[in-house]
Amino acid sequence: MASYRTPLGRARGLGSAKHGVGHFIAQRVSAVALIFLVLWGVDSVLSLSHADYETAVLWLHSPWNAILASLLIGVMSFHMKLGMQVIIEDYIERPITRNVLLILNLFAAWLIGAAGVFSILKVAFGGGAY
């Protein structure tokens, strides 16, 4: 027999779909990682602020510098994508604008992550045109 109940009527009372909290947890866990990565990043920017090309390349030849720099740009891209997503969802109501901005946000985060990590590894593996 066909049911005349609406999808919302059927879903009511069954509780959540159990994955709504994923965004919330991902934002917090990446935040904890960034506490340490950002402090390391500020110290690194400070020590590299007057570095010439050769010094900067040699700095990235050190494994830990390359690893932490990759993690910093990667986790930062992830964290900022989540944060900007919430800002867009909060303030932009018009569906087309909202969806375009959400997709642009996703693309920007991946572009920054990919460009950053690839460039760091290229220099770290000695291919930095040096």
Place this chain on the structure above:
Amino acid sequence: MSEAKANTAVTKPRPLSPHLVGGPHVFFWRWHLTMLTSIVHRATGMALYFAAFLGAAWALSLASGAEAYGQFMGVMGSPLGKLVLFGLTFSAFYHLANGIRHLAWDSGKGFEPKVADTTGAAALAFGVAATIAVWAIAFMTGAL
């Protein structure tokens, strides 16, 4: 909840936001420190989005060769570049401190108005103090 109960709720006056109850054009509204810290958290978050672009651009310029790296460092070393970096330094430290405040809230602690005001002021103070400290170190080590 029963249907009958839900229907009676419709006839009740619509609840109004606390800052709108003074009348049609009288808003009981003033600045609170917690509002400021919340807004600044979002603003600095958006600024740090731009900082990630700069970080990726730094790595990309380094991978592209000495000339590209020199151009990038030239732009960042200009007065405008330094001004941007100064703002981003504050953004990083403030967002970090206020982020820890958010993590405390997430564990259910620090919601009392006085505590929230104190930790908010502390986050702002840390942001300013750490920024000045970093730029003082940069100045002393000849990085500026």
